[in-house]
Each structure stands twice: as structure tokens, then as C-alpha cells.
Amino acid sequence: MDYPGNIFVVAAPSGAGKSSLVKALMELDSAVQPSVSHTTRPPRGQEKHGREYFFTSDGEFDAMVSGEAFVEWAHVHGCRYGTSKKAIEDRVAQGADVVLEIDFQGAIQIRKTFANAVLIFILPPSWEELRSRLERRGEDRPDVIELRLRNAATEMARAGEFDFVIINELFERALFDLKAIVHAQRLRYSAQRRARADTFAALNIP
Numbered sequence: 065m066d067y068p069g070n071i072f073v074v075a076a077p078s079g080a081g082k083s084s085l086v087k088a089l090m091e092l093d094s095a096v097q098p099s100v101s102h103t104t105r106p107p108r109g110q111e112k113h114g115r116e117y118f119f120t121s122d123g124e125f126d127a128m129v130s131g132e133a134f135v136e137w138a139h140v141h142g143c144r145y146g147t148s149k150k151a152i153e154d155r156v157a158q159g160a161d162v163v164l165e166i167d168f169q170g171a172i173q174i175r176k177t178f179a180n181a182v183l184i185f186i187l188p189p190s191w192e193e194l195r196s197r198l199e200r201r202g203e204d205r206p207d208v209i210e211l212r213l214r215n216a217a218t219e220m221a222r223a224g225e226f227d228f229v230i231i232n233e234l235f236e237r238a239l240f241d242l243k244a245i246v247h248a249q250r251l252r253y254s255a256q257r258r259a260r261a262d263t264f265a266a267l268n269i270p
């Protein structure tokens with residue numbers, strides 16, 4: 065599917081820092097809007113329904129799956145997460161840039177529907193640092209942290225399928241890289257549109 069807005073997909077193992085980076089990007093760049101996912105995971109910390117996620121029951125999630133309300137969904141760390149069509153299609157059709165913070169399974173599904181989506185993978189600088197970020201964040205039980213670290217190896221093995229990989233060691237450096245990717249995609253996209261318009265004009269195609 066081809067839309068005037070850009071779709072950026074940011075994936076990473078839990079704790080690598082993708083939410084922090086995406087939040088910082090959106091504070092600097094109001095043209096990038098978030099896609100708010102649905103999840104069956106219970107809220108943690110200060111999370112609010114409709115802001116970080118739409119927190120749904122298993123039954124509600126099932127109904128959305130059978131009603132084909134999702135553009136992608138997946139089982140992640142023992143819960144279900146999904147991007148609704150509503151969360152992205154209207155916005156990108158109106159020309160907005162939308163950022164999806166989803167896992168690698170969702171990223172691959174998004175690429176199949178939106179061939180122009182830009183897939184970005186965030187890596188931590190080391191295993192020790194990944195563990196210590198999850199522990200310092202202090203929002204998950206120890207068994208949940210262990211599960212997320214076990215899943216991280218499978219997730220990181222898929223990094224090569226993404227368009228860009230950013231190592232989030234120094235936060236400001238990683239944010240600079242993320243901004244550069246967004247900026248480059250906008251330039252690339254507007255250059256493609258200009259070239260298409262010039263070709264149409266040269267061929268007298270209305």
C-alpha cells in the first residue's frame with residue numbers, strides 16, 4: 065500500500081531504550097505521531113489507557129482479531145499486542161508520519177502491507193547493560209525480566225532484516241541517528257514525488 069505519510073517501525077529487545085528514544089524524537093519533531101497499540105498486558109507504573117496502550121481483555125482482543133481490526137498482531141513475552149488499522153491508516157493517508165514501537169514479528173508483517181515502511185532496530189551496547197537497564201527501570205518483576213532477557217536473543221537475531229540498526233549506548237548519539245533516518249526518509253520521499261510529478265508533466269499526464 066502506498067500512502068503520502070511515512071511509516072517508521074522501531075523494534076528492539078525489551079530495555080534497549082526504544083520508548084525513550086521515540087519519546088525524545090516526538091518531543092523534538094511534532095510531525096511524527098505515535099501509533100497506540102492494543103495489548104492484553106496489564107498497565108505498569110504510570111501508564112494510562114489510550115496513551116501508552118489501549119489495555120484490553122482477552123475477549124476484546126479476540127473480537128478485534130476476528131473483526132480484522134489489526135494490521136498486525138503478535139504474542140510477545142506471554143501477552144498479545146496489536147496495531148489497529150485505525151491507529152495508522154487515517155493518519156498516513158492524510159500525510160502524517162507515524163511511528164510504531166512494535167516487536168520484530170509485527171515489523172515483518174507491517175513491511176508486507178506497507179512496502180515503503182522504514183524498519184529500524186535498536187540494539188543495546190551489551191547484555192550486561194540490557195539487564196541493568198531493565199533492573200534500573202524497576203517496573204517488571206524479576207521473572208518478567210528473565211523472560212524478556214531470554215527472548216532478547218531471538219529478537220536480536222532478526223536485526224539484519226531491518227533497514228537500519230542503531231546501537232543505543234550514548235543516548236544523544238542514538239537519538240541523532242534516529243533523527244537522521246527520519247530526515248533522510250522525508251527527503252527521499254519528497255524527491256520521489258517530485259520526480260514522479262516531473263515525469264507526469266513531461267508526458268502530459270494529468
Ligand SMILES: Nc1ncnc2c1ncn2[C@@H]1O[C@H](COP(=O)(O)OP(=O)(O)OP(=O)(O)O)[C@@H](O)[C@H]1O
Binds near residue numbers: 078082197198200236
Ligand atoms: N542510552 C541509554 N543509556 C542509559 N539508560 C538508557 C538509555 N536509553 C534508555 N535508557 C534507560 O533504559 C531503560 C529502558 O528503556 P526503555 O523503557 O525506553 O526501553 P524499551 O526498549 O522501550 O523497553 P520495553 O520494550 O520493555 O518497553 C529506561 O529506564 C531508560 O531510561
Ligand SMILES: Nc1nc2c(ncn2[C@@H]2O[C@H](COP(=O)(O)O)[C@@H](O)[C@H]2O)c(=O)[nH]1
Binds near residue numbers: 105147166
Ligand atoms: N507486534 C507488536 N508488538 C508490540 C506492539 N506494541 C508493543 N509491542 C512490543 O511488545 C514488547 C513489550 O512491550 P512492553 O510495553 O510490554 O514492554 C515490545 O517489544 C514492544 O515493542 C504491537 O502493537 N505489535
